[in-house]
Amino acid sequence: MINQVYRLVSPRQFEVTYKDRSLQSDYIVVRPTHLSICAADQRYYTGTRGKEAMAKKLPMALIHEGIGKVVYDPKGEVKVGTRVVMVPNTPTETDEIIAENYLRTSKFRSSGYDGFMQDYVFLNRDRIVELPEELNPSVLAFTELITIAMHSIVRFEDRAHRRRRVFGVWGDGNLGYITTLILKRRYKDSKVIIFGKNQYKLDHFSFVDEAYTIDEIPDDLLIDHAFEAVGGKGSQYAIDQMIDHLHPEGSISLMGVSEYPVEVNTRMILEKGITLIGSSRSGRSDFVNTVEFMKEHPDFVEYMGLLVGEMQEVRTIQDIVEAFEKDLTSSWGKTVMEWKI
């Protein structure tokens, strides 16, 4: 069959390519229904990802957050029409210590390999996770972003000390919202504090114990562990504040991506004995955990509904451009594309 793949060829420019795909293979075929735009896709779309990476990775289909319906399973094990979330990381080996998303041989969609902006996505059997029918598809579209927070929290649980009385999350955007809500649900007796730049964004965090704009943090406020969900140059300022407000031997979980290296006050990290935990992307087990978590906490999915910012029906390449442009000017939440192309 001929599959149409919608690739970014240069900043703000998409082109369709036609790929001949055989159904005589082991791949499960998924028709995407709802796709969501990540900050990483925007760095490629706008060309801010850096000249070298742009030259190396384009042309490439963007998008690594998405759900769809199974249209073909060569083994007939998954029913046609089953709603699934697609796992963008594709490992080519296994390792008993290193997780699939940290193996240098793994391929990650929309970062050097074609993402989900295609008519049909061909996936290995273990790269789909079945979703409950009753949950809001616009929220499910960004399940992958929820797995990022979930993965980071799982790593934190393995690596940080066990006193978990007060958590601080920096970043009043999508990832900050998701991380604070998961922490609130997982640690019912702990205090969760959000630190952000904008009061109007902080107003969305109705479920937290405390919220501060970053220029109004009380000097004597102390936390046990911090999560960074800022990225860019802002993460430098956030990490500085985390170091100031952490109790000794606390941890900092880093999630925000910065295009350029940021300065870190290593002297105070040493003096306070702080553990830095970096975390990037996610793997199948994070998707399974996240789907289970959403089934167990229907109110979590309801709160996630507040993160659905723009919705864009996509039938043409121009609609894709509109979705990305809308996303750039949107001040809150995720942009979801209803994939009808």
Ligand SMILES: NC(=O)C1=CN([C@@H]2O[C@H](COP(=O)(O)OP(=O)(O)OC[C@H]3O[C@@H](n4cnc5c(N)ncnc54)[C@H](OP(=O)(O)O)[C@@H]3O)[C@@H](O)[C@H]2O)C=CC1
């Ligand atoms: N590790 C991983 O695998 C992944 C990482 N990411 C990365 O996480 C980061 C956040 O993503 P996302 O939530 O979608 O982006 P958002 O832009 O929605 O969130 C970032 C938020 O942080 C706010 N901010 C800026 N500076 C500070 C500061 N010093 N302290 C507190 N808040 C601050 C921003 O405000 P304002 O807009 O006003 O500047 C914005 O509201 C990005 O870098 C993204 O690439 C995303 C997915 C996966």
Ligand SMILES: O=C(CO)[C@H](O)[C@H](O)COP(=O)(O)O
């Ligand atoms: O968003 C992400 C995962 O959800 C990662 O930040 C993204 O994969 C980073 O990739 P790149 O190196 O291409 O910017």
Ligand SMILES: [Zn+2]
């Ligand atoms: Zn992403």
